[in-house]
Amino acid sequence: MSATLILVPLSPSPTTVTKTSVTTATESTTLTSVTTTTETSTTTETSTTTSILTLPAGCLPSQSNGYSYATLVAGASSPAIICLQVYWFNSTSAMVLNATSVLEILGFSPSSGNPILDPAANFTVAASTDQLTLGGPTNAGEGTVLAYSITAKAGASGTYWLAVKASQLGGTGLTECGPYAELFGSLLAGNGQPDYVPPGYLPVCILSGGVPAFSVPGVDYTVPAGFLCFRIISVTNSTQ
Numbered sequence: 001m002s003a004t005l006i007l008v009p010l011s012p013s014p015t016t017v018t019k020t021s022v023t024t025a026t027e028s029t030t031l032t033s034v035t036t037t038t039e040t041s042t043t044t045e046t047s048t049t050t051s052i053l054t055l056p057a058g059c060l061p062s063q064s065n066g067y068s069y070a071t072l073v074a075g076a077s078s079p080a081i082i083c084l085q086v087y088w089f090n091s092t093s094a095m096v097l098n099a100t101s102v103l104e105i106l107g108f109s110p111s112s113g114n115p116i117l118d119p120a121a122n123f124t125v126a127a128s129t130d131q132l133t134l135g136g137p138t139n140a141g142e143g144t145v146l147a148y149s150i151t152a153k154a155g156a157s158g159t160y161w162l163a164v165k166a167s168q169l170g171g172t173g174l175t176e177c178g179p180y181a182e183l184f185g186s187l188l189a190g191n192g193q194p195d196y197v198p199p200g201y202l203p204v205c206i207l208s209g210g211v212p213a214f215s216v217p218g219v220d221y222t223v224p225a226g227f228l229c230f231r232i233i234s235v236t237n238s239t240q
Contacts, residue, residue: 094140162185
């Protein structure tokens with residue numbers, strides 16, 4: 001018995017092939033550029049200080065020693081006018097003077113002698129300018145005339161002290177009068193009563209000194225630096 005060997009080719013085993021499909025998505029973004037323009041407007045303001053009181057004809061610059069202790073009468077319908085010529089010397093720097101603060105109105109109780117409350121509230125005071133630059137290397141503003149109008153308020157009455165907060169150019173020298181160094185005189189409203197000036201008071205003046213010294217036109221002496229100096233060149237009482 002013979003045997004025949006038959007070779008049958010073997011079929012290869014099935015192969016599973018896994019294909020990976022990669023899909024790349026490209027996203028297109030459209031950018032819209034918006035330009036915002038901001039306009040800046042720059043405004044330049046020019047501040048002009050207008051004199052609140054025109055200099056009266058009698059308030060012309062002077063080279064005399066001016067007035068001394070006096071009485072100024074202020075009415076309710078028309079003002080009293082006082083004109084000052086001012087100096088302040090400093091060879092290195094100037095000073096800005098608050099002109100409205102140069103005058104001061106004072107009063108003292110006739111019974112106790114104590115200061116009364118806000119006597120200036122009985123008056124309206126206006127100056128020819130608000131501020132003034134004085135002194136410095138160029139002697140700015142020296143000899144400027146300041147005019148003040150003083151009007152009594154309705155119903156006001158009394159006699160008060162009127163003070164100039166500076167040193168007066170006197171006949172023989174620069175003086176300061178006490179007990180309030182800047183005392184000038186009396187300010188009267190209404191019938192002058194009550195009298196808020198202590199009876200029998202007369203200012204006692206002393207001569208100021210110091211260096212360096214500066215010359216003032218019309219006086220035969222020199223004045224020290226750093227002193228606000230004044231002379232009264234015109235005083236006009238109210239007409240009503």
